Amino acid sequence: MLAIGNPFGLGDTVTCGIVSAKYRQIGFGIEDNFIQTDASINPGNSGGPLLNLSGEVVGINSSFFSQSGGNQGISFAIPSNQAKQLLPQLRKGRVRRSWLGVRVQDITPELKQAFGIDCDGGALVSQVLTDGPGQKAGIRRDDVVIRFDGQEVRNARDLSVSTTAMPIGKKATIDVLRLGKPLHFSITTEERIETKDPAASLHAVSLMGMTLQPISPEVAESVGLTRFTGILVTDVDEDSPAFESGLEPGDVVIEIDREAVYDMETFMKIFNRHNWDRVLLLLIDREGGTIYFTIAQD
Numbered sequence: 613m614l615a616i617g618n619p620f621g622l623g624d625t626v627t628c629g630i631v632s633a634k635y636r637q638i639g640f641g642i643e644d645n646f647i648q649t650d651a652s653i654n655p656g657n658s659g660g661p662l663l664n665l666s667g668e669v670v671g672i673n674s675s676f677f678s679q680s681g682g683n684q685g686i687s688f689a690i691p692s693n694q695a696k697q698l699l700p701q702l703r704k705g706r707v708r709r710s711w712l713g714v715r716v717q718d719i720t721p722e723l724k725q726a727f728g729i730d731c732d733g734g735a736l737v738s739q740v741l742t743d744g745p746g747q748k749a750g751i752r753r754d755d756v757v758i759r760f761d762g763q764e765v766r767n768a769r770d771l772s773v774s775t776t777a778m779p780i781g782k783k784a785t786i787d788v789l790r791l792g793k794p795l796h797f798s799i800t801t802e803e804r805i806e807t808k809d810p811a812a813s814l815h816a817v818s819l820m821g822m823t824l825q826p827i828s829p830e831v832a833e834s835v836g837l838t839r840f841t842g843i844l845v846t847d848v849d850e851d852s853p854a855f856e857s858g859l860e861p862g863d864v865v866i867e868i869d870r871e872a873v874y875d876m877e878t879f880m881k882i883f884n885r886h887n888w889d890r891v892l893l894l895l896i897d898r899e900g901g902t903i904y905f906t907i908a909q910d
Contacts, residue, residue, distance in 0.1 A: 613649050613664060615673050615687070617657030627652040629687075635769075636688060645773055646688040647671045653687035662689040697777055709776045710801035712786075713744015714751055716768040717841050717874070727754065730792060734758045735768040737788075738841055738874040749799035751788065758794075759787035775801065817876065819883065820892075820907055821852020822859060826876045835862065841874045842866040842897060857905045859896070866902070867895035 615627045629651030636646040649662065653673045662671035671689030716735035723729070723736060734756040740746045757765050761784040765771050778784065780803045788795050817824045825831060825844045832840055842864040848855045865873050868882040870893065886892055891906040 613651050613662055613670075615649070615651040615653050615657060615660060615662050615689075617653070617660035617673055619652075619654035619656035622656075625657075627657075632686075634691075645691060645694055646674065647691055649687050649689060651687060652676075653689070694777075708780055709804045710778045710780045710782070711744070711804035712746045712751075712771075712775050712799060712801065713741040713748075714746035715739040715741075715840055715875070716757060716771055718767045718769075719756065723872075727756075728792065729756055729789070731756065731758060731789060733764065733766040734789070735765050735771045739877075745799050745802050749786065749797045750795075751786070751797065751799070752790065755788040755790050755795075757786060757788050759785070761785055776804075817880070821849035821854040823847035824865070824876070824879070827864070837864065843873055843876060843879050853907045857907045859894075859905055859907075860898070862898070864897040865894055866897050867893075869893050870895075 613629050613631055615629070617625060619625055629649050631647060631649050633648035636648045647662065647670065649671075651662070653676045657673045658675065660673045661669045662673055664670050669692050671691055672695055673687070673689050675688050677686040677688075715738050717723075717738050719729060719734055719736050727736070729736075737746070737751060737753055737755045737757065740751055740753055757771055759765055760771055760774050761778070763770075763774060765774075778801050780801055783798060783800050786797045786799050788797070823846045825846045827837065827840055827842060827844050831837075831844065835844070837844070845854075845859060845861055845863040845865065847861055848859050865879065867873060868879065869886060871878075871882050873879045873882065883892075891908045894905045894907065896903050896905055
């Protein structure tokens with residue numbers, strides 16, 4: 613692979629390397645689908661072409677990963693096919709994306725056992741948004757999406773990428789498993805509405821000195837999260853049990869009392885039936901790692 617650019621203002625430069633991975637997600641959004649290469653892409657290379665040895669443009673140089681500020685052989689480019697799909701919209705000055713009005717997650721071995729899912733792959737529907745395309749089509753929470761528009765769905769990302777690449781208003785087929793029974797639906801994509809203030813688009817809740825926010829794709833992107841399930845801690849009162857326990861803004865609650873939290877509804881159900889004769893046990897995702905915290909009621 614050859615990367616062409618103008619790093620550090622030194623003039624036209626060519627670096628070379630190999631493709632070390634495809635379909636990389638680096639936290640920019642649910643549409644992440646980067647080519648990873650060890651060809652050096654330094655500041656100033658962004659926007660330049662990534663070419664194969666036949667001289668064909670396969671990507672647009674975008675970014676690199678570094679802990680020191682220098683290139684460490686992990687660089688990323690936007691696939692040319694993905695950019696080509698957006699060109700007509702970019703010429704009009706605005707990118708519009710499709711959505712299905714559902715939130716999905718990968719199926720872990722634990723979820724597979726808990727839900728009695730008897731299939732490999734698929735994406736578990738954790739929420740169906742009111743008046744969205746999914747609700748209109750008949751999709752329900754706990755459905756497992758196994759095919760979308762005739763293509764196999766291996767995980768949640770498969771479904772998200774396929775949806776956002778599809779024209780707005782296009783009719784598609786969606787196959788799900790509901791309690792093990794295969795069902796077939798017709799669904800029409802709609803435009804995903806972006807909010808200027810993601811945190812204000814969903815209701816926040818204050819409990820035990822924490823301000824808790826549901827996680828939408830927009831919220832996840834705005835704070836750099838790579839997950840769309842759980843509840844985001846946006847603020848912690850310094851004079852509260854949560855602060856004393858060590859919770860911090862940016863933490864994501866993913867379990868209460870060893871029960872999974874998918875969204876605000878499941879969070880509140882578990883919280884409201886908690887036995888306050890004992891401490892509340894929370895499992896927190898903090899910067900990609902998990903850690904338990906306990907909170908006692910005042």
